[in-house]
Amino acid sequence: MRTFFLILVSFFIISACSKSDDSNNNNAFLPNIAFDTGSLINTNLPQYSNLQFAGNYIVLNNPYGINGTVLFYAGGTNYNAFELSDPNHILSTCSSLTVNGIIASCDCDDDNAYDILIGLGQEGTTGQYALKRYFVEVNGNIIRVFNN
Helix, strand or coil: CHHHHHHHHHHHHHHHCCCCCCHHHHCCCCCCCCEECCCCEECCCHHHHHHHCCCEEEEECCCCCCCCEEEEEEECCEEEEEECECCCCCCCHHHECEEECCEEECCCCCCCEEECCCCCECCCCCCCCCCCEEEEEEECCEEEEEEC
16 A cells, blocks of 8 residues: 555656746747856846846847847846747737836737746736746856746
8 A cells, every 4th residue: 555655646746847947938929948158148248237136137138049038137046037928918019028127018908917037927918928037047147048
């Protein structure tokens, strides 16, 4: 009986695990674009120095993402990187997101807006998807943003 229980628990643990916990993998609106900033983002450089202080962000334009990427520093070792395309629209000129404070919004008629701290839509945002999250790796003053 104990062996059966251990096998059953192991099965559930293994089946619950996946390579990525990103629920945006099945978003038909946003293709999966591979990119890697490498050692480009160094917080000792003037253009990235505001990432030394919590609550600040930078926008990385193409080729980093589809319409660019926003990198937000929440404090400590917490950085979030998100695609700057509305995940609830077919790619178009209005689906590119613009960041103002901690809100990224599109120019489409529905005025979708997302919180760049957590990637979720603001009240009134239509659609089922949150912002597409990218991976962030911090090594000293170097911040690497990537999607493979």
